[in-house]
Amino acid sequence: MEDMIKGNHVFAEAALRAGARFYAGYPITPSTEIMEYLSTRMDEVGGVYIQAESEQASMNILTGASASGVRCFTASSSVGMTLKQEAISHMADSDLPFLAINVVRYGNGLGNLQTGQSDYYRDTRGGGSGDYRNFVLSPYSLQESVELIAHAFDLGDKYGMGAILHTEASLGQMMEPCSFPEMKTVERRPGAIDGTHSQERISPLFRDRFAEALEMKERYKRAIENEQMWKDEYLEDADYVLVAYGLAGRSVMGAVEKLRAEGHKVGFIRPITLWPFPEKAFAKVNPAVKGYISMEENAAGQMVDDIALTLKKTEQRDKPVYCFTYASSIPTLKRIKSDFIKVTNGEVKEVY
């Protein structure tokens, strides 16, 4: 039997079920309930919970935890994630895995407290100095978040990379039925603080950074080739393909069903991994498709660029790509339908 449970509590419990035993963070709306929940729950499973003095400190603490080989995670929201970027870049330099749950709140700077997807670029491009990447996964439901959190930890361990659960205020704050897997026990990775300098990537000594860069490039290539995740439907005969992730993706999936029922040949791609971007999904699309429509919870349009770049690699490089942005709100089915009709009527201009 599934219980009704709040999103932020789901994220926290899912991480514990996946074997995470270390959390450090600093509270920020709309992600605070994650650490509030863990403040008592972590002790019950024998893990370590630290409320740090700042976001920056919490991520530096996580660096030490990961270097000690424990499955570790943090959580924050947009502007709080910004403060973690320096340590995230350092962790990438040392191949240290972690999970950061970003319950996105919309806006620049402090932004507002409402939902949004305005951190797409920051999270998918690395965020700090350097040219590293993190896995970025975005759930459309709480049940999917349980699966993705476990998967994110496994990906991090497999590739020696960080992972970000890029979700939204609305998913963190809403309740829906959700079930959890049994508690998993994870072996600790070999720790680096062993009295010697056994793990070269964790000390600045004896490093060949050029060789490391080439190795990193190959590793990212492997991740792009093997780890793309998405959900799609009705692509083979689609005149138009709607692309959206997270809760916007959930709305789009519903809207596509409605539009299909009304006779519109429309399909959807819902990216689940935002990095690596699910390029392979686009290979399934009807060669005679008339255009792609990105629907995003931001103002400027961000993922639309990745769609255009993906098409550039295919025979569909000249197809128009449209973009609708809904700032800090989840698009309704009605709104998606009316915006789609604007495209078919030629009322909006493509971005690419």
Add this chain to the structure above:
Amino acid sequence: MKVKVRQERCKECGICVANCPKKAISFSEEISVTGYRPVVVNDELCIGCGICYTMCPDWVFEILGDRG
């Protein structure tokens, strides 16, 4: 020997000296190749606890344990 010291990496900051619980670390009278008075460990006082290894910002120490 319980702790190996890479004297050429030492910049004489004294963090290890301040944190050693057995006061086993002091500055050498000799000048190192980099021009500092690098740290030396008194093996009779040292218990091999690893605090100097943890604190040192310049990877000077290695705890030898059974390998000493």
